[in-house]
Amino acid sequence: MKARTRFAPSPTGYMHIGNLRTALYEYLIAKSGGGDFLLRIEDTDQKRYVEGATDIIYSTLKTVGMNWDEGPDIGGNYGPYVQSERKPIYAEYAHKLVELGGAHYCFCAPKEESEDDEAEENAVPAKFQDPCKRLSLEEARARIAAGEPFTVRQTINKKGKSRFHDEVYGDIEIDYDDLDEGVLLKTDGFPTYNFANVIDDHLMEITHVVRGNEYISSTPKYNLIYETFGWTPPVYVHVPQVMKDAQHKLSKRNGDASFQDLVAKGYLPEAILNYIALLGWNPGDDREIFSLSELEKAFSVERLNKSPAIFDIVKLTWMNGCYIRELSAEDFHRLALPYYQKCLTRSLDLAALSKVLQPRIETLADIAAQTDFLEQLPDYDLALFENKKMKTDRDIANNALRLVAALLPQVEPWSNENLFEQLKKLAADNGLKNGQVLYPVRIALSGRETTSGGATELAAILGREESLARINVALQRLGEQG
Ligand code: GLU
Numbered sequence: 001m002k003a004r005t006r007f008a009p010s011p012t013g014y015m016h017i018g019n020l021r022t023a024l025y026e027y028l029i030a031k032s033g034g035g036d037f038l039l040r041i042e043d044t045d046q047k048r049y050v051e052g053a054t055d056i057i058y059s060t061l062k063t064v065g066m067n068w069d070e071g072p073d074i075g076g077n078y079g080p081y082v083q084s085e086r087k088p089i090y091a092e093y094a095h096k097l098v099e100l101g102g103a104h105y106c107f108c109a110p111k112e113e114s115e116d117d118e119a120e121e122n123a124v125p126a127k128f129q130d131p132c133k134r135l136s137l138e139e140a141r142a143r144i145a146a147g148e149p150f151t152v153r154q155t156i157n158k159k160g161k162s163r164f165h166d167e168v169y170g171d172i173e174i175d176y177d178d179l180d181e182g183v184l185l186k187t188d189g190f191p192t193y194n195f196a197n198v199i200d201d202h203l204m205e206i207t208h209v210v211r212g213n214e215y216i217s218s219t220p221k222y223n224l225i226y227e228t229f230g231w232t233p234p235v236y237v238h239v240p241q242v243m244k245d246a247q248h249k250l251s252k253r254n255g256d257a258s259f260q261d262l263v264a265k266g267y268l269p270e271a272i273l274n275y276i277a278l279l280g281w282n283p284g285d286d287r288e289i290f291s292l293s294e295l296e297k298a299f300s301v302e303r304l305n306k307s308p309a310i311f312d313i314v315k316l317t318w319m320n321g322c323y324i325r326e327l328s329a330e331d332f333h334r335l336a337l338p339y340y341q342k343c344l345t346r347s348l349d350l351a352a353l354s355k356v357l358q359p360r361i362e363t364l365a366d367i368a369a370q371t372d373f374l375e376q377l378p379d380y381d382l383a384l385f386e387n388k389k390m391k392t393d394r395d396i397a398n399n400a401l402r403l404v405a406a407l408l409p410q411v412e413p414w415s416n417e418n419l420f421e422q423l424k425k426l427a428a429d430n431g432l433k434n435g436q437v438l439y440p441v442r443i444a445l446s447g448r449e450t451t452s453g454g455a456t457e458l459a460a461i462l463g464r465e466e467s468l469a470r471i472n473v474a475l476q477r478l479g480e481q482g
Contacts (some may be wrong), residue, residue, distance in 0.1 A: 003035035007061070007068070010051030011044045015060040015259040017250060017311065018212060018242040021276040025210045025239065027066045028277075035207075039071030040200060041082045051134045059318040060259050064273045078204040083196050090191035093199050093229075094152040094184055096438050098137070102228030103184055105140035106132040130181055137449040138346045152185035154194070154221060158323065162220035168236045168304050169213070174220045180184070182221070194218060196224045201234055202253045210237040213306075237301060239280050242309045250311050266365030268341070271323040275316045279309040284335060289322060321362035339367040344375050352416065352460045356453035373446045374461060377470055380447035382477060390439040397440035398433075398478040404441055405471050414464050419456035444474035 005026040030037040043049055058073065080086055097103040108130065130153055132140070138264035142149050158176040165171055184195035189197070201209060216238050217449040225235040244250045250257045262272050270399070272292050282305070283290075283298045290298060324332065332352040340350055350422025357370060365380055365431050372378075394402075403426055441455035445467060451458065459467040 001207065003030045004205050005030040005032050005035065005037065005207050005208050005210065006038040006040050006138060006204060007041045008040045008200075009026075009057050010045065010048060011050060011057065012048055013050035013053045013056065013253065014261075016242075016252070016257055017058060017259060017262070017272075017276055018257075020064070020259050020273075021242065021279055021309075022210050022212065022239065023061065024064075024273065024277055024295075025237065025281070025304070026208070028295055028385070029208050029210065029237070029301060031296045033300045036069040036150055037066070038067040038076065038078070038204060038206075039081060040204070042193065042196065043425075044083045044193065044196055046190065056260070057335050061361055063263075063269045068270060078321065083191070086196075086200070086404065087189050087191075089203070090185060090196060090199055092192070092232055094195065097184070097225065097228060098152060099226050101157075102155060103152050103153050104130070104139075104184070105144065106130055106151045107135075107140075107143060108132060108151075110217065114350050124365070126354045133181075139435065149187040151187055152184045152186055152195075154181050154224070155223065156181050156221070158224070162223060164219060164223055164233070165453065166219075167235060168240075168302050168306050169216065169238055172216060172219070174217065179183045179219070180222050182436060192222060195225070198222045202226070202229070206234050208237055208301075211241060212241050213238045214241065237304065239304060239321045240309050242276075242279055242311050244311060245311070248341075266363035266367075268335075268364075269325045271316065271320040273325070275319050277309065280304055288319070288418065302448065316396060317362045323357060326366075327358070331352065336362060336367060337433070339364050340371070343368045344371060346375055347463065348374060349461050350462065352457065356457050356461065359412070360452045370452045373448050373451070374458075377473065378447040382446075382481060384443045384449055385474075385478070387439055390432060390435040392439050393435050394478055394481065396436050397443070398475065400427075400432060400437045400440050401444055401471050401475050401478070405439065405468060405475060408459075408468050408471070409466060412462070414460065416460040419459050423456060439469070440474070444471045452475055 007023040007026050009015075009023070027037045029035070033106065040055070041054055041057070048103075048363060054072070061068065068074070070078060070081065072079075072081040094439065098105060132153070133155065135143075140150070144446045149223075156176060157177050160176060162176055162179075163171065163173050181194050182194055185191050197209075200206075218240075219236060221231050242250045252258055252261075259269075259272060263269060270291065273292060274288075274295075277295050277299075278288065279289060281299070281303055284303055287298075327335070333351060336354050336357065337350070340348075342355070353371070353374070357367060361367060382394060386393045404423065407422060407426055411419060423437050424434055426432075427434050438455040442451060442458060443449075445455065445458040445462060453461070462470070
């Protein structure tokens with residue numbers, strides 16, 4: 001039997017890394033066996049609805065290449081795929097569940113209902129002793145017919161232990177007494193998550209459900225609903241939450257929790273996806289770099305694990321550097337351009353700059369700090385010209401820069417390679433070591449002790465005019481020193 005999995009995000013305005021990882025595992029379970037991956041929008045909690053949030057979900061999945069086989073925008077045989085468009089379906093099944101004894105009508109004050117709603121958002125069972133449970137079905141129906149607002153609440157009469165199997169956490173036992181009789185259908189006719197997920201997963205013939213382990217404690221409630229209807233529950237795959245450290249969840253507040261935040265910080269979508277695949281799954285060997293299609297081949301549910309998934313930005317940054325280096329020169333340049341446009345206004349040889357940066361940066365956001373001296377020569381200390389290793393001091397620098405300033409107007413073509421040859425020749429002709437020429441030039445061009453790129457690379461990027469101007473600034477300052 002082919003797997004059918006679904007990604008069921010709530011449109012809250014951003015894509016949490018943990019949710020994207022859930023989507024990835026759902027996708028991989030489906031695709032590793034030629035199955036279907038569905039997208040379902042869970043917008044029944046209208047208070048949390050954020051305008052435009054669905055577009056973020058679409059664009060994130062598309063950006064990382066996780067295409068869905070059925071969904072709100074492309075349809076499918078099991079639609080609608082947006083929960084707010086399925087209200088009549090939930091109402092029908094809620095009334096059926098009451099008839100079957102798995103739920104009851106409740107007329108308690110909305111306050112209790114909303115408290116329950118919040119409890120459910122946290123997926124923590126809250127005890128609620130409902131007096132309406134004692135009402136007969138006839139009484140309840142008469143009150144509904146008279147126009148009284150009502151909810152449908154789950155009825156839990158079972159005693160003892162609920163048992164179920166989870167692919168990651170193994171066999172789980174939860175006491176029925178620990179479950180609350182939560183609201184399934186609200187007064188406004190919207191279902192709660194606790195009801196809608198069961199109805200939809202059944203009707204959409206979902207075979208595997210992947211979700212955060214915070215849902216484990218509610219799973220017996222879902223199983224009771226499946227059981228009452230005589231349906232088979234899906235295979236459960238609960239995954240540990242993505243943590244910032246051992247104690248804290250990764251939250252939007254610290255700025256690393258959302259896919260968009262990471263992309264804005266210069267991380268590549270492919271690297272983010274690769275990294276999050278490993279947050280709870282391993283291939284069984286040392287391999288770490290996987291494209292999405294390689295993951296499809298390597299993935300298996302058995303290798304998901306329940307140890308806490310700590311989001312390690314240092315590891316992601318390293319991995320991002322690996323992806324940056326794997327890009328073609330053209331792709332790197334195309335991705336770097338918007339960053340250049342943000343921080344560089346002077347006319348530079350940007351293709352030459354890309355060549356220098358691609359092997360040396362880990363995120364695209366590093367570009368700003370690596371190029372600020374190109375935009376404006378910083379005010380630097382002349383002591384920088386003194387370097388034992390390079391065998392330079394201010395006099396040697398002064399002399400070398402004078403020779404270079406005289407040479408540069410004739411250098412043709414103005415390229416890193418040619419400049420390098422010409423400066424080496426100039427050093428040899430004047431009895432200097434290469435470093436005694438190249439080092440002072442690099443300081444004069446950058447004003448910095450360390451730079452991405454050597455003297456001639458910087459000269460190629462800056463162009464002849466600006467390079468000469470900067471060398472003349474150095475000469476003037478060294479001269480003034482006397
Ligand atoms: N809408 C739920 C969430 O975003 C989905 C949970 C599930 O996959 O069942 O947490």
